[in-house]
Amino acid sequence: MRLVVDGTLATTERAFHDALAGPLDFGPYYGNDLSALWDRLSTDVERPVELVWTDSAASREPLGDSAYSKIARVLTDVMERDAARPPAHRFVVRFE
Template sequence: MRVVIDGALIGSQADLHRVLAGPLDFGPYYGHNLDALWDRLSRDIERPVKIVWENAEVSRDRMGDEAFEAIASVLIRAAEEGEPNAPDERLTVRFT
């Protein structure tokens, strides 16, 4: 699965959670916070998944560095955790 995030539409953490929750099927009980995002990305989603955050700098400008880095670090950490897995069992993240 490939999920594309249009950074021009992301101005808050809440926006990002909404964009990811649907395509990744986080379910109705998803907590819409960074801990819940980590739980879903590290354990619950079916792989392979490629997340591409286009216009990431636009999101950073709109959200602020601290909020953007908090989300980006969760995405990157979840991807790094799966690096030892076979390619068809990985989560990958790319910022453009």
């Protein structure tokens, strides 16, 4: 699955979580926080997933450097965790 998150629309943490929760079927009990994001992306989401965060720089200012960096870190940590897996079983993130 290829999922594109528009950075001009992902200007709050809630908006970012919403952009992923529906398309990746996080379910009604998704916690909308970084711990829940890690849990869902690292164990529950069917692979392969390519997440493309377009205009990611446009999200940084309204989110704030700290929140943006924490979200980006979760995404890259999941990608690094999957790096040794075959391509059909990986989560990949790109920041554009």
